[in-house]
Amino acid sequence: MFEYMGDRLSKAIKNIRGMGRITEENINDAIREIRMALLEADVNYQVVKEFVNNVKEKALGMDVGKNLKPDELFIKIVKDELIALLGTDEAPLETNKYPTILMLVGLQGSGKTTTAGKLANYLRKKESKHPLLVACDIYRPAAIDQLKTLGKNLNIPVFEEGKKNPVEIVKDALEYAKNEKNDYIIIDTAGRLHIDEELMQELKDIENTVHPYEIILVIDAMMGQDAINVIEGFNKALNLTGCILTKLDGNTKGGVALSVRHLTNVPIKFVGDSEKLDGLSKFYPERMAERILDMGDIMGIAEKVEDIISEQDAKDQVKKMQSGKYDLEDFLTNLKQIKKLGPLENIIKMLPQARKMGLNNVQVDPKQMAHVEAIIQSMTPYERRHPEVLKATRKQRIAKGSGRSVEEVNRLLNQLKKKKKMMKMMQSGNMKLPF
Amino acid sequence: MGLFDKIKNLVNKKEKVEEKETLDVYEKGLEKTRDEFVSKLNLLGIKYTKVSEEYFEELENILIMADIGVNTVFKFMDRIRDRVKKENIIDTKYLQEVIVDELFIIYVNNESLSDKIKMASDGPTVILMVGVNGVGKTTTIAKLAYKYINEGKKVMMIGADTFRAGAVTQLEEWANKTGSLFFGKENTDPSGVIFDGLEIAKKERVDIVFIDTAGRLQNKVNLMKELEKMNRVIGKIIPNAPHETLLVIDATTGQNGIIQAESFKEITNITGIVLTKLDGTAKGGIVLAIKESVGIPVKFIGLGEKMTDLKVFDIESYIYGLFKGMIDDE
Numbered sequence: 116m117f118e119y120m121g122d123r124l125s126k127a128i129k130n131i132r133g134m135g136r137i138t139e140e141n142i143n144d145a146i147r148e149i150r151m152a153l154l155e156a157d158v159n160y161q162v163v164k165e166f167v168n169n170v171k172e173k174a175l176g177m178d179v180g181k182n183l184k185p186d187e188l189f190i191k192i193v194k195d196e197l198i199a200l201l202g203t204d205e206a207p208l209e210t211n212k213y214p215t216i217l218m219l220v221g222l223q224g225s226g227k228t229t230t231a232g233k234l235a236n237y238l239r240k241k242e243s244k245h246p247l248l249v250a251c252d253i254y255r256p257a258a259i260d261q262l263k264t265l266g267k268n269l270n271i272p273v274f275e276e277g278k279k280n281p282v283e284i285v286k287d288a289l290e291y292a293k294n295e296k297n298d299y300i301i302i303d304t305a306g307r308l309h310i311d312e313e314l315m316q317e318l319k320d321i322e323n324t325v326h327p328y329e330i331i332l333v334i335d336a337m338m339g340q341d342a343i344n345v346i347e348g349f350n351k352a353l354n355l356t357g358c359i360l361t362k363l364d365g366n367t368k369g370g371v372a373l374s375v376r377h378l379t380n381v382p383i384k385f386v387g388d389s390e391k392l393d394g395l396s397k398f399y400p401e402r403m404a405e406r407i408l409d410m411g412d413i414m415g416i417a418e419k420v421e422d423i424i425s426e427q428d429a430k431d432q433v434k435k436m437q438s439g440k441y442d443l444e445d446f447l448t449n450l451k452q453i454k455k456l457g458p459l460e461n462i463i464k465m466l467p468q469a470r471k472m473g474l475n476n477v478q479v480d481p482k483q484m485a486h487v488e489a490i491i492q493s494m495t496p497y498e499r500r501h502p503e504v505l506k507a508t509r510k511q512r513i514a515k516g517s518g519r520s521v522e523e524v525n526r527l528l529n530q531l532k533k534k535k536k537m538m539k540m541m542q543s544g545n546m547k548l549p550f
Numbered sequence: 551m552g553l554f555d556k557i558k559n560l561v562n563k564k565e566k567v568e569e570k571e572t573l574d575v576y577e578k579g580l581e582k583t584r585d586e587f588v589s590k591l592n593l594l595g596i597k598y599t600k601v602s603e604e605y606f607e608e609l610e611n612i613l614i615m616a617d618i619g620v621n622t623v624f625k626f627m628d629r630i631r632d633r634v635k636k637e638n639i640i641d642t643k644y645l646q647e648v649i650v651d652e653l654f655i656i657y658v659n660n661e662s663l664s665d666k667i668k669m670a671s672d673g674p675t676v677i678l679m680v681g682v683n684g685v686g687k688t689t690t691i692a693k694l695a696y697k698y699i700n701e702g703k704k705v706m707m708i709g710a711d712t713f714r715a716g717a718v719t720q721l722e723e724w725a726n727k728t729g730s731l732f733f734g735k736e737n738t739d740p741s742g743v744i745f746d747g748l749e750i751a752k753k754e755r756v757d758i759v760f761i762d763t764a765g766r767l768q769n770k771v772n773l774m775k776e777l778e779k780m781n782r783v784i785g786k787i788i789p790n791a792p793h794e795t796l797l798v799i800d801a802t803t804g805q806n807g808i809i810q811a812e813s814f815k816e817i818t819n820i821t822g823i824v825l826t827k828l829d830g831t832a833k834g835g836i837v838l839a840i841k842e843s844v845g846i847p848v849k850f851i852g853l854g855e856k857m858t859d860l861k862v863f864d865i866e867s868y869i870y871g872l873f874k875g876m877i878d879d880e
Contacts, residue, residue, distance in 0.1 A: 224684025339804025
């Protein structure tokens with residue numbers, strides 16, 4: 116996400132690596148680069164000004180000790196300031212009230228409906244809740260349909276009463292939730308401009324009627340300098356308890372993350388980081404800061420993997436690998452697990468030093484993975500377990516069945532052979548792990 | 551001052567009702583935008599009667615807050631400083647005129663820009679709409695359809711955003727409301743939908759077809775292949791189509807707007823931009839940066855939620871809308 120910001124900062128910091136001590140003169144370039152980088156990331160102009168002044172002041176006031184090089188010291192200052200800007204403490208979601216009422220608000224197109232689905236999914240999975248989604252976007256055509264489709268895909272109930280007054284819908288939804296024993300109520304509201312008094316009043320009416328424990332502003336991470344007007348507008352009208360940053364995938368720099376907390380004191384609770392329905396992650400200021408500084412987000416990757424592969428599964432797989440019995444069936448399982456992690460590009464970008472290794476712009480063709488899958492699926496279960504039986508005629512059949520070429524089938528089989536060989540070597544201690 | 555005369559002439563000359571209406575809508579839609587921008591620029595003129603370093607710094611602040619784009623602003627500031635030096639400008643009132651002039655130059659850049667939509671000489675005109683999620687593609691199609699239906703055209707919408715839940719239904723509702731023909735299917739291959747839809751369009755002798763697509767920039771390889779296939783299918787059924795590929799950009803978008811424009815331009819031949827949601831407090835200045843760095847002109851702007859809130863983009867009216875207060879104060 117913060118690719119560009121990271122690039123500029125790394126470059127700026129590299130420039131002061133060789134300096135003996137920190138003086139105003141030798142950090143000037145770095146400071147200017149930081150300012151430019153933050154502005155290019157859409158960080159609010161005022162915030163940039165303050166940030167730059169703070170970093171400068173702290174850097175000049177610090178003695179370069181015997182153990183710390185100037186660039187390391189500088190990085191530490193920048194990182195600490197970044198974390199301070201992003202908010203030092205986590206802001207967990209209220210989950211203890213029965214029922215907990217949560218309302219999502221925001222501009223048109225910020226991603227409220229999708230976020231409502233993701234939140235419901237998250238609460239059920241991570242907090243063992245029985246959420247109810249309430250459709251209150253009575254204005255946008257098919258908005259209710261969209262929420263209903265999401266609910267159907269997730270198998271989470273959706274309460275809707277067509278285009279009735281939203282305050283009435285919410286009241287009825289609470290009754291319904293009581294009967295159905297739903298303990299978490301997520302209200303999806305229509306997108307609106309913060310300057311639309313009539314529609315803002317509608318939100319105030321819902322707030323005053325049901326007093327939600329959480330009123331969350333959903334905000335597009337791609338927003339420019341206007342973000343601050345929007346956040347302030349919503350915060351003035353409603354008692355916002357938090358913020359969810361959406362669309363933090365792709366090439367979004369998301370400088371708005373740096374502005375939100377600092378200018379409004381509204382904490383960021385989650386970030387939406389993929390288009391899949393489990394693409395919602397808790398917001399960790401420290402991790403975000405490290406990512407900005409190209410220090411990678413190993414914790415983030417580990418968590419994503421844990422979500423998909425249980426510990427037992429992982430242990431079983433290691434055993435299998437070590438016993439040399441790893442076959443195409445296992446390969447297929449692994450492939451499916453990798454697919455569940457979401458676009459591979461996003462995972463690769465989270466690796467430390469990804470930029471330096473030139474991996475930040477890697478593009479993975481999901482078709483290629485689909486081809487391999489097709490080839491394996493065109494084999495009989497016996498063939499998958501015993502790939503050694505695959506000779507010319509069988510290979511031809513598989514190629515035909517999967518719509519791929521015999522060469523591709525061979526390539527896959529060679530890959531498996533190599534993989535097994537490597538596993539054996541690791542097992543016998545002939546090869547050290549590459550890390 | 552070339553532009554200033556132009557703008558003043560524009561105000562004086564354009565008495566024709568239609569033109570006047572356009573200006574009014576611009577003004578109304580950009581009211582919030584203009585209020586903030588102009589009052590800031592005016593305050594600056596009052597605060598500093600003479601050009602100084604502080605003046606430059608605050609000017610830079612104003613331009614960046616308008617999302618004009620950091621690189622564009624920095625280059626712009628260099629040019630302004632240059633002119634101040636060369637022409638020995640001291641008076642900030644005069645400098646304000648230079649500022650407007652230079653902003654105009656960024657956008658126009660000695661090109662003759664056409665805001666016209668290219669129409670097919672024979673058979674349906676196909677307009678492909680692209681853009682990231684949530685920018686207002688579907689609503690923009692509805693507004694465009696409304697406009698052309700009012701001009702007596704037979705319009706059809708094809709819902710090829712088969713990915714997002716409810717997208718096809720949303721478009722279908724708009725088709726019903728505007729009186730357009732409609733074809734769309736969820737959860738299927740978008741190119742297949744386009745194929746079937748265009749066959750119907752040909753049979754029904756439709757004048758203009760709008761195609762709605764999914765805005766998934768996350769996986770560029772997929773999107774690229776999808777759009778390539780769409781273009782192939784479109785061109786096969788209707789030669790030389792799509793006649794226009796319009797990129798929809800949200801006015802609240804910051805620097806990412808440039809990336810969006812660059813990425814989509816890499817993938818497909820973008821012929822113009824529709825800038826939406828200009829009725830909020832966002833300034834949409836990113837279009838200046840996009841024009842400068844990627845060279846795609848704006849063709850339409852969205853100024854509200856009503857069907858009539860879509861206007862042909864006109865840079866002079868746009869700047870006039872932004873600076874009207876300033877000119878009147880002279």
